[in-house]
Structure formats: C-alpha cells, structure tokens
Amino acid sequence: MPEHVATLQLTGAAVLTLVGVAWAIVVVRLLRRFRKEALRELPAARLPFLPPQRQGGPAWEKVELTPAEQDAFAGLIRRLGDH
Known part of the structure; x- marks a missing residue:
C-alpha cells in the first residue's frame, strides 16, 4: 500500500470500482x-416532424x-474527342 494514500481512500476507491x-x-x-424487443419496435419508429418522401x-x-x-454540339464532341 502506498504511503501517501490513506486506508479510507484506498477502501473508497475499491468500493467505487466494485460498484x-x-x-x-x-x-x-x-x-x-x-x-x-427493441429490434422489433425499431422499424415501426417514425419521425412525424419530417415531411413525407416522394x-x-x-x-x-x-x-x-x-x-x-x-x-x-457535334462539333464540340469532335473537338473534345481529339484531345
């Protein structure tokens, strides 16, 4: 046990760790x-504040x-095809 740590502090740390x-x-x-149960209800969850989607x-x-x-347009395509 370290010298600078009180027994009460060490006990408190151990209790908090166990909790x-x-x-x-x-x-x-x-x-x-x-x-x-949560996975079954997930698809049914809806967000009513969003507008309906097309x-x-x-x-x-x-x-x-x-x-x-x-x-x-045909001339443009010919010029672009040469590059």
Whole structure:
C-alpha cells in the first residue's frame, strides 16, 4: 500500500470500482434481455416532424435542340474527342 494514500481512500476507491463493475454487469444484462424487443419496435419508429418522401424520382426533362445547336454540339464532341 502506498504511503501517501490513506486506508479510507484506498477502501473508497475499491468500493467505487466494485460498484462500477456491478453496474456495468447489470446494464449489459438488461440490454441483452430487451434487445429483441427493441429490434422489433425499431422499424415501426417514425419521425412525424419530417415531411413525407416522394416514392419516385424526378420526371425526365427533355429539350429539343435546333439543327444549328445539334451541329454545334457535334462539333464540340469532335473537338473534345481529339484531345
């Protein structure tokens, strides 16, 4: 036993350590016991403050190009293909 530590301090540290270990054991047992119930209820949990989400994606957007725009785009593609 170290000289600078009183017997009461050493006893208190040992008691607190034992209480902490006992608490941890009880918490682990409780978590194991109620794990199945918690997992069953998890998918049912909903967050009512969030807006409902859309089921599908956004609609496709399509823009018709004029013949001049099509030619310009084809020229751009040819120039980029050379690099």
